[in-house]
Amino acid sequence: MKHNFYLQPLAFAVLVALGSPAAQADDGQLEKVTITGAGDKLGVGLLQQQDGARARSDVNKAALEKQSPTSNIYQGINMLPGVNASSQDNSGMFGGALTIRGFNSDQIGVTINGVPVNDSGSYAVYPQEFVDLENLCQGSVTQGSSDTDAPHMGASGGNMSFVTCDPEKERRVRIAQSLGSNSLQRTYIRGDTGLFADGKARAFMSYSHSEVDKWKGAGGMKRDHIDTGVRYDFSGGYINASVLYNRQLGNAFGTPTLQQLQQTGYNFDNSTSFAPGHLPPQFGTTQKETGPTPAYYQLQQNPFENVIAKVDAVLKLSADTRIKIQPYFWYGYGGGTSQQTQAENGFLNPATHTNTASKDLNGDGDTLDTIVVNGSSITRTRRPGITITMEQSLGNHLLQAGVWYERAQHIQTGQESLTNADGSPSDPWMRSNLLTRPDGSLYQYRDWETISTATQLFAIGTFNFLDDRLSFNAGLRTPQIKRDFTNHANEGCSGKTACPAAYDYTINKTYRETLPSFGARYFLTPKQQMFFNITKNYRAVPNYAYSGSNGNVQVINGQVVLVNDVQPETSVNTDLGYRWQGDLLTFSGSLFNVDFRNRQASSYDPITQKSVNINAGDVHTWGGELELGTVPVKGWSAYASLTSNHSEIKNNLDWKNNGTVTPLLLQGNDFPLTPRWMAALSLQYAPGAWYVRTDVKHTGKQFATLANDEVVPEYTTVDLDAGYRFGNMGVLKNPTLKLNVSNMFNTSYRIPTSSKVNAADTVRYNLGAPRSASVTMQVDF
Numbered sequence: 001m002k003h004n005f006y007l008q009p010l011a012f013a014v015l016v017a018l019g020s021p022a023a024q025a026d027d028g029q030l031e032k033v034t035i036t037g038a039g040d041k042l043g044v045g046l047l048q049q050q051d052g053a054r055a056r057s058d059v060n061k062a063a064l065e066k067q068s069p070t071s072n073i074y075q076g077i078n079m080l081p082g083v084n085a086s087s088q089d090n091s092g093m094f095g096g097a098l099t100i101r102g103f104n105s106d107q108i109g110v111t112i113n114g115v116p117v118n119d120s121g122s123y124a125v126y127p128q129e130f131v132d133l134e135n136l137c138q139g140s141v142t143q144g145s146s147d148t149d150a151p152h153m154g155a156s157g158g159n160m161s162f163v164t165c166d167p168e169k170e171r172r173v174r175i176a177q178s179l180g181s182n183s184l185q186r187t188y189i190r191g192d193t194g195l196f197a198d199g200k201a202r203a204f205m206s207y208s209h210s211e212v213d214k215w216k217g218a219g220g221m222k223r224d225h226i227d228t229g230v231r232y233d234f235s236g237g238y239i240n241a242s243v244l245y246n247r248q249l250g251n252a253f254g255t256p257t258l259q260q261l262q263q264t265g266y267n268f269d270n271s272t273s274f275a276p277g278h279l280p281p282q283f284g285t286t287q288k289e290t291g292p293t294p295a296y297y298q299l300q301q302n303p304f305e306n307v308i309a310k311v312d313a314v315l316k317l318s319a320d321t322r323i324k325i326q327p328y329f330w331y332g333y334g335g336g337t338s339q340q341t342q343a344e345n346g347f348l349n350p351a352t353h354t355n356t357a358s359k360d361l362n363g364d365g366d367t368l369d370t371i372v373v374n375g376s377s378i379t380r381t382r383r384p385g386i387t388i389t390m391e392q393s394l395g396n397h398l399l400q401a402g403v404w405y406e407r408a409q410h411i412q413t414g415q416e417s418l419t420n421a422d423g424s425p426s427d428p429w430m431r432s433n434l435l436t437r438p439d440g441s442l443y444q445y446r447d448w449e450t451i452s453t454a455t456q457l458f459a460i461g462t463f464n465f466l467d468d469r470l471s472f473n474a475g476l477r478t479p480q481i482k483r484d485f486t487n488h489a490n491e492g493c494s495g496k497t498a499c500p501a502a503y504d505y506t507i508n509k510t511y512r513e514t515l516p517s518f519g520a521r522y523f524l525t526p527k528q529q530m531f532f533n534i535t536k537n538y539r540a541v542p543n544y545a546y547s548g549s550n551g552n553v554q555v556i557n558g559q560v561v562l563v564n565d566v567q568p569e570t571s572v573n574t575d576l577g578y579r580w581q582g583d584l585l586t587f588s589g590s591l592f593n594v595d596f597r598n599r600q601a602s603s604y605d606p607i608t609q610k611s612v613n614i615n616a617g618d619v620h621t622w623g624g625e626l627e628l629g630t631v632p633v634k635g636w637s638a639y640a641s642l643t644s645n646h647s648e649i650k651n652n653l654d655w656k657n658n659g660t661v662t663p664l665l666l667q668g669n670d671f672p673l674t675p676r677w678m679a680a681l682s683l684q685y686a687p688g689a690w691y692v693r694t695d696v697k698h699t700g701k702q703f704a705t706l707a708n709d710e711v712v713p714e715y716t717t718v719d720l721d722a723g724y725r726f727g728n729m730g731v732l733k734n735p736t737l738k739l740n741v742s743n744m745f746n747t748s749y750r751i752p753t754s755s756k757v758n759a760a761d762t763v764r765y766n767l768g769a770p771r772s773a774s775v776t777m778q779v780d781f
Contacts, residue, residue: 065134
């Protein structure tokens with residue numbers, strides 16, 4: 001890995017911002033959603049003034065709209081304190097990874113317009129699927145403490161929320177076209193109706209089509225996205241509805257181990273050739289196809305389609321009472337496909353619970369062969385839910401109480417299909433031409449159905465005293481989730497012997513907890529405040545903990561028995577902070593402490609497509625976070641954040657791997673994927689019709705394993721954003737040209753795909769993409 005000295009990117013950032021100014025447009029003023037951020041309290045848009053009792057950071061539209069239009073939500077919040085985000089490529093279209101205070105993304109509750117979007121089974125988050133950046137107005141991160149009314153069962157490390165913009169009040173059509181590195185092309189169009197129905201209603205709809213090639217290897221990503229919104233205001237409240245639709249299909253990046261990276265170089269990726277290809281069928285001859293190594297890129301694809309629908313109805317029942325009714329529906333279908341081999345004598349035999357049934361796959365008349373096939377990891381989710389909240393004002397005090405309910409049907413299958421002669425899948429969506437067993441049923445290397453029924457009661461009281469200088473809040477929530485996990489007998493056994501996957505079995509588990517929170521905020525002066533918060537968080541056990549491959553169930557006397565009852569993860573987060581909110585400068589700093597119980601280390605292997613749940617016991621995390629922002633001064637504004645984070649494993653671990661128990665001395669080690677230091681600097685110069693902004697992010701050393709025997713080196717990246725708004729040209733309004741440059745200094749770095757137990761557990765990495773650039777032309781009508 002190569003690393004740049006800190007002074008090089010910082011010096012370059014200053015030089016860029018001090019560059020010769022371009023000609024300014026005559027009017028020099030921008031509208032409400034201008035690219036310069038004029039009129040924002042803090043010019044960079046990465047820090048907003050708060051008066052709550054929790055550590056919280058925000059990013060608003062002034063910052064989001066300057067990023068590349070293809071960016072995902074992780075990239076939008078990467079500069080905030082505590083946030084360690086990465087993407088598989090600079091466009092953001094392939095997804096990414098994120099930790100906050102060392103919490104992985106599957107330990108952080110994420111909502112889009114109030115809808116929970118973590119996977120209902122594993123709590124995983126796929127940031128590229130949810131929303132187009134142009135339609136996003138606000139992103140918020142609550143580090144460490146989950147909100148009392150948040151609709152989450154897997155948020156032991158805080159939550160993130162993202163809100164799309166309301167429809168515009170003026171009629172408008174906006175068109176944008178982007179071109180960039182790696183054959184990036186994107187078309188975006190949005191239409192706003194403006195006010196209608198006597199000025200009470202407004203609506204919008206947008207559509208985008210994006211394509212980009214991978215920066216290494218063959219293949220790319222195609223994405224089609226639709227966002228819609230309708231708002232209706234009336235004297236007693238309002239109704240706000242949105243539907244977000246996404247469909248994408250692309251090739252996965254190769255994920256090398258450290259050894260492969262050292263041997264093959266930084267551009268290691270999946271094979272571009274299917275050689276040696278399929279063998280000519282020969283009756284009576286044992287033929288074993290192996291396929292290319294690494295896997296063929298056309299057999300490494302990620303199709304996915306999802307819909308997020310939400311309605312907010314806010315009704316004012318009296319001068320001091322209102323009710324919020326928020327029904328939603330989440331639908332998703334897709335997953336990942338991969339190159340696999342299938343033995344003709346390796347199909348499930350239901351009578352013996354072994355993979356010994358035979359079927360001719362290549363048409364040579366025997367069942368002696370092993371064939372390269374297209375395997376899949378498909379998930380289908382249907383997830384309706386509703387939150388109802390009552391609010392009662394009592395003078396300057398506020399009482400809130402409500403209920404959240406959700407029922408998620410989560411079907412996870414693993415079909416296979418034959419490939420075409422060139423190795424390509426006949427249907428990457430795995431809806432047709434699927435392999436069947438000798439009895440006609442579908443082949444499945446997994447076949448699970450999980451019904452997760454979640455309920456939560458919550459109550460919050462906020463009490464203000466001393467003319468609002470002193471504020472207390474107390475909250476209580478009681479999350480409960482009932483998981484009905486059904487395994488339908490499948491081919492998930494690794495050999496010819498029986499294992500739990502080959503049996504029909506059902507596990508019903510209910511998890512419940514009582515989670516209190518308390519916070520206080522006190523204004524020392526009108527510009528200075530102190531805050532304190534303590535919150536208990538909770539993460540119910542993910543559904544894959546009860547799969548036949550996870551080691552928690554075993555076959556005893558012909559019956560599948562739960563032998564290891566995985567415990568839910570809990571944490572207690574404490575924040576003590578100080579804020580200064582002046583006319584020119586806003587500062588926020590906090591010290592935090594987190595005590596975990598039953599810390600779950602979720603490990604996912606992208607090659608085998610299997611998730612493993614490891615209980616790492618107790619973990620202690622502590623540190624501090626600082627952020628500072630300025631208002632624009634003669635066009636200049638800045639934002640900086642600093643994070644110090646220490647995460648210590650408190651006990652040793654007996655690791656069970658393939659039936660062997662290995663004692664591991666972990667006590668005192670750092671928990672993996674927790675950089676000890678992170679720092680970010682955003683510097684912007686926006687004198688009028690044009691702007692230039694540079695973002696510098698330094699991520700300190702971290703570990704890839706619980707054993708701390710594989711290190712992820714520190715790295716620094718620098719991005720540059722610039723834009724110019726031309727004057728109106730007849731019917732063309734606000735024509736704007738934007739430039740986005742990512743990883744300007746070609747920093748090489750690597751991020752583990754997930755934490756592992758030790759180096760022998762095969763750590764795989766996503767690699768940082770080299771420098772890329774895009775140009776966007778946007779115009780309104």
